[in-house]
Amino acid sequence: MPGSSHERSDAARNRQLLLDAAETLVREQGADAVTMDAVAKLAGVGKGTVFRRFGNRAGLMLALLDQSDQKMQWAYMFGPPPLGPGAPPVDRLIAFGRARLALVEVEGDVRKNAAIGGQYGGPPYNIAKTHVALLLRQAGAPGDIALTADTLLAALDAGLVLHQIRALGYTLDQVGAHWERLVRQVTARPVQ
Amino acid sequence: MPGSSHERSDAARNRQLLLDAAETLVREQGADAVTMDAVAKLAGVGKGTVFRRFGNRAGLMLALLDQSDQKMQWAYMFGPPPLGPGAPPVDRLIAFGRARLALVEVEGDVRKNAAIGGQYGGPPYNIAKTHVALLLRQAGAPGDIALTADTLLAALDAGLVLHQIRALGYTLDQVGAHWERLVRQVTARPVQ
DSSP: OOSOHHHHHHHHHHHHHHHHHHHHHHHHHOGGGOOHHHHHHHHTSOHHHHHHHHSSHHHHHHHHHHHHHHHHHHHHHHSOTTTSTTSOHHHHHHHHHHHHHHHHHHHHHHHHHHTOOOOTTSHHHHHHHHHHHHHHHHTTOOSOHHHHHHHHHHHTOHHHHHIIIIISOOOHHHHHHHHHHHHHHHHSOOOO | OOSOHHHHHHHHHHHHHHHHHHHHHHHHHOGGGOOHHHHHHHHTSOHHHHHHHHSSHHHHHHHHHHHHHHHHHHHHHHSOTTTSTTSOHHHHHHHHHHHHHHHHHHHHHHHHHHTOOOOTTSHHHHHHHHHHHHHHHHTTOOSOHHHHHHHHHHHTOHHHHHIIIIISOOOHHHHHHHHHHHHHHHHSOOOO
């Protein structure tokens, strides 16, 4: 086992420093601005350190997405309502979609840059789907819960939302309002 | 202008013969079975003819998708109800989804093989979206019609539906029933 616990916590801090720098670059200049060089400069370390930590640019991008997924998961599992526990399920679903949409403009580019395919069935997809399905069940949504969760997540697909915002000219607010209506529609009890 | 009109209609017949052979291969053995060689053999022509007509395998796959898109478009624009004109808009929407789903098991593989990216905003996507939006408008669906059309088409995404069928074990019928419910949910007039 190489390294003392002190060295390991240094390494973790170092890694976090680099990820924070990368995140800042994405937020301020877009995903294309995230090069190993730019991250090293902003973090004030040598370029070799970034390569040692993440292997290559794709590795850095994946680590970035991983961190973003974990923050989001923490927020909806343990954070304050309405995203976290304590609010009615429909309100939590609405908050979930709006939180995802807020990430899309930035994260969508990162996901494109990381060239991640086959999202369905991957761990991040399944974690989000489990959460959405749970809230749908709590809200008493009719029909097949898992298929409805897939449909809701499909409406939040980064590629689709970026197309709606960039090519079709919608605002995030308009897409968010559509999401809210969709959540209410799929959770409404059918009138018999 | 090379070739007489007789020669040109011969070429068109020839092309159709090869596409029919490719379609048969996809239906019976899956998209992976569609090689230039197999298509030539089934159509009873030399391999060179297939290459002359379509350039390469990707070109053949694209021509196949194009033909499938056009058949589907014809069916919903001019074919018999409920897919074609003459049925109530909600019934036509339901029929549209079920018709697309019936194609997915075969076509989904072809689309994967043709490695088509960036579907949003491409002509086939936009033609389908225009149709779905028209029916949503006729049905008096509330909210933003274009965003709702995107959501409905996202629920029919070939990659998603193949995942539901192959990885999750749903039947086409179950996915079709989910589609029908979704259509009724997004077209229902809100109770005030």
